[in-house]
Amino acid sequence: IKPCNLTGWWENDLGSKMQVFEVGKDGTFSGQYHTAVSSTKKPIQPSPVTGSQHLDEDGQCTFGFTVNWKKFSDSTAVFVGQCFNGDDGKEVLHTSWLLREKVDSELDDWKATRTGHNTFTRA
């Protein structure tokens, strides 16, 4: 199995793209997330990604990352997932995510977290 390294460009079926800069010896990485969709009214801008992946196993690593939508939303997303080598030799990232929006009142805390899942392939 090929060793797993998330460095590079990824895209999902929403048309969002993620660029992972180089992955450190400890598995940490940073990058940029270009979301194609948003529930905010402000214009979308690239957002910083910080994350960590496993490096020790022989490939098909698990990872997590956080996206701070700092320029256009006061929400935060966290993704967890695993990289698989498809039978066609192509890598695919299966992820689940939590999107926490900022709510003005604690009374609205119950409805402030959305969840979903999504798959990324090499862009």
Ligand SMILES: CC(=O)N1C(=O)N[C@@H]2[C@H](CCCCC(=O)O)SC[C@@H]21
């Ligand atoms: C991969 C995936 O499903 N998603 C993706 O690529 N973009 C949307 C969300 C973008 C949030 C933007 C900021 C905001 O609207 O508050 S994070 C989960 C979802």
